[in-house]
Amino acid sequence: MGSKMGIVSKRRCFAILLVFLGFLIRHRSSAEKVLFVPAIDAPSDSHWFTQANIGRALVEKGHSVTVVISEDMYTAKKRRAEWSDFQFETFQDGGTQARLKEHQNHMLSMAEELSQQKFREVFTAASEGAKQYCSLLLGNSNLVDRLRASQYSVVISDPFFPCGAILSAHLDTRVPHIAVIHADPNFLDTKAAGVPLPLSYVPFIITDFTDEMTFVQRLQNVVLCTLLHMMARRDVSSNYDELVRKYFGEEETIQSVTSRTDLWLYYRTDNVLDFPRPSMPNMVQVGGLNVRAAAPLAKDMEAFVHSAGDDGVIVVSFGSMVRTMSTGRKEAFAAAFARIRQKVVWRYVGEKPTGLGNNTKLLAWLPQNDLLAHPKTRAFITHAGSNGMYEALHHGVPMVCLPLFGDQPANAARVVARGLGVMLDFSTVTAEQLYQAILHVVTNNSYQETAARLSRLHRDQPQSPMERAVWWIEYVIKHGRLTHLRARAVELPWYQYYLLDVAVFLFGVCSAVLGTVWCSCSFICGKIFCKSGNSRHLEICK
Template sequence: MNVSNIWREIRSDLSTLRGFRGLRSYKLTARCLFKPFFWQQSFNGFRTVGGMNLKMRHPSNAIFALLLVPLACVFGGKILVVPLDGSHWVNMKVLIEELHLKGHDITVVRASNSWYTKEMSPFYTSVSVPHTGGFDEEFFGNLIMRLLHAQRQGMSFWSQMRMERESHTHFSLLHKSMAEMTAQILEDKKLMQSFHDADYDLVLTDPGVGVGTILARRLEVPLVYNVRWTVQGEAHFVIAPSPLSYIPFTATELTDKMSFGQRVKNFVAYVVGMYVMSQITEVHYKPVIEHYFGPDVNYDTFFQDADIYLMRNDFIFEFPRPTMPNVVYMGGFQCKPANPLPKDLEEFVQSSGEHGVIMMSLGTLVGELPVDITEEIAAAFAQLPQKVIWRHTGQRPATLGNNTLLVNWLPQKDLLAHPKTRVFVAHGGTNGVQEAIYHGVPIVGLPLAFDQRDNLSRMRAKGAATMVDTGTLDRDIFADALKAVLHDPTYRETMQKLSRLHRDQPMKALDRAVFWIEYVIRNKGAPHLRTHSNKLSWFAYHSIDVFATLLTVVLVVTFTCISILRCLWGKLFA
């Protein structure tokens, strides 16, 4: 066997070793690597480690791999992960799996009734907190369906306000539940002692809820955010200078080029939006912070002191704006090279010929739409020569054409990467938009709720997408939108340009994220990157006190000079 093949097998065996949980922490003593059971059966091609059989293809590999294990383990850290459930878990899981591959020891704190975060995993150890609140998949699914029905029937302003209030109320209950879970964790002395004894190097959390931030502060360990949204709003607006004259606020669908009227709209939306956000979250987390950290702790800055913000977007997606030294952009970090399609799906795709394929998926929450919308969409697809792959879990539409394949699940990234995929019909979630950018596939957007319309409006402004309002959607409107993106080459050219820009960087987004997590572990934090601006009052931040002082000095000097001149004038000409 040649040297390259031996080295390839050694690397594979090391990867297997690294997957063994007992060897991942750099805090292990060296003797654990050389206990006698490690050598059992090593020269007949097997090793037994803690009751787990690991096969080595060659005896020499076992020796080389064993000698190299300390090198693989020495850089591993102990990371406590506090995720946010739902689609946000999809992002966090990507980071967890990569950190596990790098040799880090991962512990995940999860609610016992967690929606997506599983208790058992080969990538992490879980700590399940008994809990009955949190995300309610059924509620959010029903909310979206009711919203769509209301839009189809012509929802009045007051009806829209009632639904908005209902949504805010449920989010408020979610944060109340998370605050209660936080207090439950902090009151559990045995659990907290286990966290202290574990001596974690870092807490990695999604600040969409406050549990991880509060726990990190209590344990006094460095903190890294996997973030776009925080409990105080969109992360940029929380920590970075955000002039409203050219930075559009969330959900306004504005760009960085605004007229006077649009700037008024942006300002009002900002004031109202930040107030509503504080009413949803602050009333629940602030009492917890005051109780466990004292009344002198500033709530406004408490959630802003993360060492690193791993931002789940970049300036391919965002409009240009000011940022901060501890913000690291990792837009599209979850995107990976494609795998081959299953045989039956590949055959269906190839049967499309030169016309290609349209893919439709509306994310994790929505497997089906109201029947009337579904029928119109199916009828529109039936008008096209393209083949269609549609993730749909509801009743089969009566208007479905022979060119459309309904599936309960589809390999989204693999289909997006396929050269025959022409259009992606999507709801506008961040994950789907980033994957479309990565693979260069233009979007026809059907925004349903939350930040989806805002995400799609950004892609529309860049010329890579078009949007269809579900309230007015019919077969002709939807077919026209599809034909526009299919037949106007500028949509595809623009998206492929964005894809090239996204890929043209010295380091992959996921590697960059892992580097900065390990950077914080190595340096026990990154306080030198945190700005002091969030400690300033609003009038000090904007130098209003300085301006007022200087203005006062100028006025006093001017008044004094005028008084002296008047006095001299009076004496000279009296």
């Protein structure tokens, strides 16, 4: 009896082993090579972290992820240490990365006083460095040959750095290209996707307008959008068209290369927080992509949060966008926090404010997502960056927004319009205004109720944003170029897109018909008058 049981047990183990091996074989057979071309030092690391998180999700699904980066000593070493499950292809950038990093740090050090105009000047200067970086990347024949030989199934890039689209086309036009996009500062995406942009109710990304605009706001929206689109496209064309012609085709431009993109993954927008607007089948919203399940807080942090009692805690973070604060500003913040009943966890780097209250804890880094998920968190004070905004939305935390530049005013406007928080001017806010805003958000139940309702809406999806992004990437890998999802508008000349040729034709037909009717009526009337015998009419007939 014992021997029979042993044989059955062995057979069962063998069957389980076969099933497991079969699973591994199937899993391995589905593995594909994915190439990432990240943006070169965007204004913060959030662009890279978004792509890296997608890459890690793909690795967990069995795919192989390769990232193209500079051989810059700091960057390459750091990326390899933090993301050991990726492969890296590197090249020499002639110090471009280091210079851009220095330029970026200078920008962040003065972010507090950075106006939109100054931000554009800084961005333009950074664009020149990015062009040099791109030229060195594309011109490295050894790197390009290695990438081409690897035969990647898909290339994923960030339109913040247009070089990714050029590299994708240069490697192989048959390989699909996916854009993981926060926002395109070159404004190539709308034309590349062929999506309409009705400025009557779609606010421009750098404004704090909503979808309900006054006449003056609509006028500003049209003027700003038109002028900045023209300027940005002129600048990006002057920077990259020459590279496109050199490495892809004489008749091509950066706009035409970008229009090859098969899929657009927008991680700044979603259907809950964003205003409704036209879209295309190959434009997928994955707002909240970086939100993850909350982890338990460290013991000292948990003790601090628990000590707040029923009053709860306020989380304060401006991400990496504000490295330092002026003395007046940090003292105003400290004074406002000292007056509230809640405990405050403040991500802060620099000299400790003299007016800091006993209820405030300063940290150079904080577990923002885990704190926002904590049941004792009552509000989030933020610059309205996309990642923090979606973490607060996901966990149902009201916000006090103090936007600085870029898309942050637009993000804050969405928060206010949805009843999820309030907005203050970072450059002029006083301690009293900040205190009153915090008090208003914390004591007014409508903000907490709205935050809870929007959180439920955001969570109630058939797939999480990350699962949706991975599903679409695998869909592209499986089926290749998604030409059936691309709008024909991408290929139409502007006069056909706006139906100007049809309008001219109809105007000509209407003019011909009206002219014929007019001439016919004039001829008939003339004949009638001539037959009437009136002397004056006879004079006219002669």
